[in-house]
Amino acid sequence: MTHPPLLAHFNARTFALHGLCTAVLCCLIALTLQTVGQGGWDAQLVYSLAVGLISWLVIDLGRLLLARHQAVAWPSGWRGPVLVLAGIAAGALLGGAIGRRYRGDAQPFSLGRALTSPDGLTTLALTAAISIAMCLVLFHRGKAQELQRAMVQSQRDAAEARLKLLEAQLEPHMVFNTLANLRVLIASDAPRAEAMLDHFIAYLRATLDGSRAPQHALRTEYARLADYLALMAVRMGARLRYQLELPEALAGAAVPALLLQPLVENAIRHGLEPQIAGGEIVVRARATQDGRQLLLEVLDNGAGLAAEPPDIAAVPGQRHFGLEQVRERLLTLYGSQAQLSLQARAEGGTRCSVILPLQTGSTP
Amino acid sequence: MIFPARALIAEDEPLLRQALEQALARAWPQLEIVASVGDGLSAVREALALQPDVLFFDIRMPGQSGLEAAAELADAWPDPGQGGTPFPALVLVTAYDQYAVQAFEAQAMDYVLKPVQPARLQMTVQRLQRLLARRAAIPPAAAPQHMERTLAQLRQLLQVPATPAPPALRLAVIQAGAGAHIALVPVDEVLYFEAADKYVRVLTAGHEYLIRTPLKELSAQLDPEQFWQIHRSTLVRASAIRAALRDESGRLQLQLRGRTEQLSVSRLYAHRFKAM
DSSP states (O other): OOOOOOTTTTHHHHHHHHHHHHHHHHHHHHHHHHTTOOOOHHHHHHHHHHHHHHHHHHHHHHHHHTTTSSSSSSSOHHHHHHHHHHHHHHIIIIIIHHHHHTTOOOOOHHHHHHHHSHHHHHHHHHHHHHHHHHHHHHHHHHHHHHHHHHHHHHHHHHHHHHHHHHHSSHHHHHHHHHHHHHHHHHOHHHHHHHHHHHHHHHHHHHOOOTTOOEEEEEEHHHHHHHEEEEHHHHHHHEEEEEEEOOOOTTOOOOTTTTOOOOOOOOIIIIITTTTTOEEEEEEEEETTSSSSSSEEEEOOSSSSSSOOOOOTTTTTTTTHHHHHHHHHHHHHHHHHGEEEOEEEEEOSSSSEEEEEEESSSSOO | OOOEEEHHHHHHHHHHHHHHHHHHHHTTTEEEEEEEESSHHHHHHHHHHHHSEEEEEEESSSSSSSSHHHHHHHHSSSOOOGGGOOOOOEEEEEEOOOOOOOOHHHTTEEEEEEEEEHHHHHHHHHHHHHHHHHHHOOOOGGHHHHHHHHHHHHHHOOOSSSSSSOOOGOOOEEEEEETTTTEEEGGGGGEEEETTTTTEEESSSOEEEEEOOOOHHHHHHHTTTTTEEEEEEEEEGGGGEOOOOOOTTTTTTEEEETSSEEEEGGGGGGGOOOOE
């Protein structure tokens, strides 16, 4: 662990500003005391300033020192109030002594007198008032700064997450390979190029349409998968075989839009692509026995969970981003009522299954 | 001067394979495509059998990646210094790999982006023609230098990890399952790690353990000064190496302190063993 510098939160400008505020506050108090007739103005001023500035110095430097490990520049727990008391005590004792000295009061300090004489009580009240006011200001300022920092950070995080999501949905590698295939087909097989382009347009529209409904019918979800798989089939040729199985009774069930696509992409990328012979993808939907849940499965007979192709293009942490994103969406939408699981199949390959509440109705 | 040359293409997408063949036929009519394959294993096999002058290897391929295929080929290639054919010029092909492209640029590696742009391919072809012409003009004795350059490029591109784990995150103890119990093996006792199919063998002076952590992941957690990669499937403790010997085929073999078997060093990593 690295140790932060002793005064990690120190900032010369704010420090000077705090000092100035304290001094002004002290002058105002001296003025008030003077008008109610408590001694000469110069003595009052010295007295106030000495008490106030010493309290402030102790508290402001103390909090910076004590809070150097924390995000908010104010000591946590019991340390805060203790620091305030220490500041008040230091101000009253030291500042009081300086004040009395200036007035030519040669009497040594006595606790009894400080607590009983009107003079002593004034000092104490004064110090306490200044200190507490200063502390409240410091505390709130520190908190506001910290809140602002946190807000900027969370905005940055959100932007980062959006970018990652877009990259996961629209992998550049996939886009450029599709375009490369199209380029060949335009010259050699124009009708096939046109069909591929139509699938690609439908795929892009579904992926990039930010205004899309959060949910759509399972039938629509399957149509989007069909677009994606048709694109991939042109690219992979005989190495990709697929079946989309959808019972008519479930075609209208509502599902989160494009929920299955990242799962199918995963199955191709990590299951089929590493295999020389390729493989088969099956997407299946069925209702659970009690009819209350929808079970969606993406099955492949590919490389399985353990085999991950070494890939110099892989960004660390991004490999399972698609899967994580599906898991998070399910959690946000259904809480504990939905789940996603990934299992190795006994016959080889991977089974990815999603269970979510079955909502049949008139979903577009 | 336009050179007659022979090329091998390795690309898993059938249409793109066809596209590259067509584009090359236009850009370099004298180039004979001796084989087009769809995976990284066939690429090595065919290249060894046909000994082409130029290789076009896709990066992402089933079986093994284009880079791994190139490394395996470099290892198995007959020694060019002893009258063998020079190692082919390698061109990597990729659709979009920002990181890969940065790496290729850094290593001055030839590459082609998909979709193939005729103008860009023309530049690559001209560079290849110049390279082959230069190579034909030099005596065969200089051929190993060319191979050494390709080896250095591949070594950099295959280097894992690019930034080794900081000492704090390094592995101190290997936990190996052995039937019903877990054996704890201090890394300090390990002499070498060897990838074998789905496992990694962990060898100490007296024992052998099996773990499932892939070698790549393991090497990221070890001190690269302590454990040297000497083959794509072997990491050996540098201080356990007693001697490096060249066998009759010119390959380096390592003798270890504490083990009787010898470990073979891949050509890719042979540069580590030179007399001071």
